[in-house]
Amino acid sequence: MNCYICGVEAEAAYPYDGGERVTCRDCGVYQITDAVLRELGPRQLSLVGMREDLHRQRQIDAKLVADINTETVIWA
Secondary structure: OEOOOOOOEEEEEEEEOOEEEEEEOOOEEEEEEHHHHHHOOOOOEOHHHHHHHHHHHHHHOOOOOEEEOOOOOOEO
16 A cells, blocks of 8 residues: 555554554654545645644654544645
């Protein structure tokens, strides 16, 4: 599979309650909700915006997996 943010090859996403968890060598580990995944067909995530937001989330709490949901998503 490819990373939803940058498009490079990532480890296969595996489901979690309400979405998928992705491990990308460039974007890191993140969770993306089903609601955002449904909108990915016609829309794309902002590469820079999402990477910055995931980094900010990790700085706030390094123990949590960064999350892309309808409140945190940044569209291109």
